[in-house]
Amino acid sequence: MRARAGAAGAIAAALLLTGCGGGGAAADADFTADPTGAMTGWGFENTDDVGQARLDHAASQLEGVEIELDQTAFDAQKFTTLAASGNMPDVVQIDRQFVATYAAQGLIMPLDECFAAHEVDAQQRWYPQVVQDVTWQDQVWAVPQFYQPPLILTNTRVMEEAGVSADDLDPSDPEALIAAAEAMTVSEGGSISRVGFDPQGVSKAAMWMLSFGGGIVDESGAPTLDREENVAAAEFLIELYDAQGGFAEVTGLVESFDIFGDGNPYVTDGVGAAVFDQWYVNVLTPYAEQIEIGAVPIRNQEGQPFTATGGSSFVIPASAENPSAACAWALALTDPEAWQAAAEARAETTEAEPERLGINTGLFTGSPESDMQIRDEFASAEGFPGFEEAIEAYYAVAAEGASLGGSPAGQQIQGELENAMQSALLGERSAQEALTAAQEAAQRAYDQVAGG
Template sequence: MRARAGLVGVAAAALLLTGCGGGGAPAAEEADFEGEATGTLSGWGFENTDDVGQARLDHAAEQLSGVTVELDQTAFDAQKFTTLAASGNIPDVVQIDRQFVATYAAQGLLLPLDACFAAHDVDPATYYYPQVTQDVTWQDQVWAVPQFYQPPLILTNERVLAEAGVSADQLDPSDQEGLLAAVEQLTEMDGSTPSRLGLDPQGVSKAAMWMLSFGGGIVDESGAPTLDRPENVEAVEFLQRIYEAQGGFAEVTGLVDSFDIFGDGNPYSNDLVAAAVFDQWYVNVLTPYADEVEIGAVPVRNQEGDPFTASGGSSFVIPASAENPSAACAWAIALTSPDAWIAAADARAQTTEEESDRNGINAGLFTGTPENDTTIREQYASAEGYPGFEQAIDAYYDVAAEGTSLGGSPAGQQIQSELEGAVQSALLGERSPEEALGEAQAAAQRAYDQVSGG
C-alpha cells in the first residue's frame, strides 16, 4: 500500500522537535544528565498534537517547572536534521523513527543515553519490551528514549469470511498452501481485476516483517545488511504467490490505492477486503464505523506456527551538540513515564466518553512498556457491545510481547530504501526475488561500508 505507507510515515513523524540549539555544546562523554533541569529546552515536534500527546506534554511541563519548552511543530526532515547538525544549530531533543536511530548514532550526531536513564533510575532492559530497547541499541549503548509500539497483525472482515465459508485461522502463513487457498476463495474478480481482496499483506511496506517471520532479517547483529538471505528470498516468493492469487501486484495495488482508508470508503465498511495487515492504530480509525463493520484479528505467524509481530515506533534522541542535554533527558523521560501514560489514558477515556462517533470504544494505548500496557488494558480498554472490536483489541495486546526488532544499522535508511525498491520490483515481475534482493544487497553493502568504514 503505497498511499497508506505515506500516511503512516506522516503519522509516525508527528512528534518531532527544532529550535535554536547551537554549537559549543558538550561532547558525548561530557554530557551531564545529572544536573538540574532548568533553562530553555528547544524541541522539534508534537505536530498536530492529539489528546494523548497534549496530556503527556502537560504532565512533563508540571514535572519540569523550571524549564521553558519551545517547540517547532513541524514534521521531521532527514536532510534538515543533518544540515542543522552540521551547522551546530540543532534542537536539544528530536523525535525520529526508531529504525533510524543507529544511522544517526553512527554518524556521531547523537548522545548515548545510558547515563540519562541511570540519572532517572530507569532501566531500559526491564522498563521497555526487549525488542523495543533493541530498536534503539547500537554497539551496546542505548541512543534514544522509545515511545509507542504499534504491532501489526491481520485485521479480518468477519462478514466476508463467514460469507465465503473461510475461518480466520486459515490465514496462517505457516500453512502456506492453506493460506493461499483461503486467499483465492476470498478474492472476488471482475475479469482480470480484483474487486475484493482476500488478503492485503502490505508486501512492500511490511516486507521486513514478512522476512523476519520466515526466519530472515534485513540486518545482522552488527547492522550490516543481509537482504539476500535465503529466508528473505522465500518470503518474497510467498508474497508473490499471495498477490498472484488475487490478480497480481499491480492490480491489487490499484485497488488498494483507491481505498478511502480514513473515511466512509474504508475497505471494511464496503467489504473491499476480507483481511489485511494493519498496525494497531487502525482499530481507532474504524471506531466511527463500528455499527457498519464486523472486524476480528489474528496474528501473523512465523513458519513454526507461533504468533509473531514486528516492533516499530518513534523515539526521542538528543543531538550531540544539544545545549541543554540535562533538560532534554528529563523531558523525554517525563513524557514516557508511567504517570505520563496514565495522564494520556485518562485523556483518551474522556475523549471516548465525549465524542459520540467513537461509539464508546477505547482501543487502549500501546506505550512500548509492558507494565504500562497492562495497566491501560485492564483499566481503560473497552469495546462494550462490539465483540469484534473487543477481540481485535485483545489480539493486538496479546501479540505485543511476541515482537521482534527489525534491527538498527548505520546505513538503515539506505537499507530500507533498497529493500522496498527490490521487493516492489520482484512483485511487479521485473526481476526474480533472488536477483532483486541480490542487487539490493550489493547496493546496501556499499552504503554500509561507506558509513561504517568497512
C-alpha cells in the first residue's frame, strides 16, 4: 500500500509543477509526415518472445527510423520528473490507468489524428471497452495493447471433494457462492489450510463493484466510491471472507502460496477457486499433468457473464520531438501482422520447451480480430480438457468486458479504494464508513487535479 501511495503522491506533486495544457510540440504534431530520424521509447522492460517479435515487426515497418529504447520499467515519479524538465522520450509504455491522469494535465497528446493519418479505426481495431480505457473527454489518448480478462479459475479436485458445482460460483446468487466458498475451506488447529474462494477482494474491488452495478468513477471521471451498489459489493466481500475464517486468515495463506512455482495452489490444492487474469493459465501449463482446473465467468447481478478490462498502452508525450515516428511505431506494434508474428513466436517457444506440454493458451491482444485469429490458429491444449475449458472461457468472456473508467485522479482514487477495502475487510470500519471516508479523500484529490 505504501508503494501505491508513493506513486500517487508523485503524480499529484508533478501535476502541480507542470500545470495544465500541453506544450507547443503537441499542438504542432504532424502525424501525416513520413516517419524518419531518431525516435526514443521507454518502458519496455523484460521483453519476451512475444514482445521481441513485435519489436522486430515494427522496426521493419519503419526502416528510415533509428529506434532507441530505454528498456527499464515505467515509473510514475520518473515520468513526471521528465515532464517537468521537458526531456521526455517520444513514446512511453504505461498502464492504461495512468492515461486519463496525464491527458487531463496536458502531459500527453491526443491521438485521434494519429489514427486518422494511418486510417486506423480505433473502434474496429480494439474492443470498445479497451478504447474506453484510454478515452478522455471524447478523445483517444493512447494506443492500447493487451487485455487479459479475469474470471474464476477453479480447482476441480477440491470442488468435487466439497460437493460444489460451477453453478454455485455465481455472484448473482451471493448466498450460494458464500456457502460454496465455506464448503471448500479447510481449517486445521484454528487456522485455515485451504482457501475456498479467493476473490482478490482488494486488488479486484473495482471489478466486483462493477459486477454489482456500481463503479468507482462517473462519466466525467469524478469518484463515486460510496455508491449504494459499491457498498453492497463490499459487504458481500466481507461476508465471503468471514465465511472462510476472515480476511486476515485468508490473505495470510494466499500470500504464502508459491503461485509461480511447484507450490502453486492448484498443485497443492490450497485453493478451491480464485479470480485470476488470463496470464495465469500460461503460468500453470508446466503443471498440467498434476492439476485439474476449470473456469467459470464472473457474473453480474443479472447472471450475465462479466469481466473487467485492464492492460498497458503507448502514449506520446506532449513534448515528443518525433511524434510522427512514435505514432507509426506504436500502431505497427499493435497491427494484426505484429500480433501474428508474436503468435508464431509463441508457438515456436511452445514447441521448443517440453515443459509446456504442447499447451498454447493463445494471446489476448486487446484486438478482437487478432484474438480470434490467434485462437483459431494457435490456441491448443490437446489432452488436457481443463485447460481447453479455461482457454475457451477466457476467450468467450473477453467480449463481455467493462472499462473501469478513466479519471484525472485515477491513481489516487484506486489507492483510496484499496485502503478502504483493506479497512473494511479487516473489520476496522463498516463498508459504508470506509467507502464514505475514501470518497471524501478521493474527491479532494480529484478537485485538486481536475481543477488545474
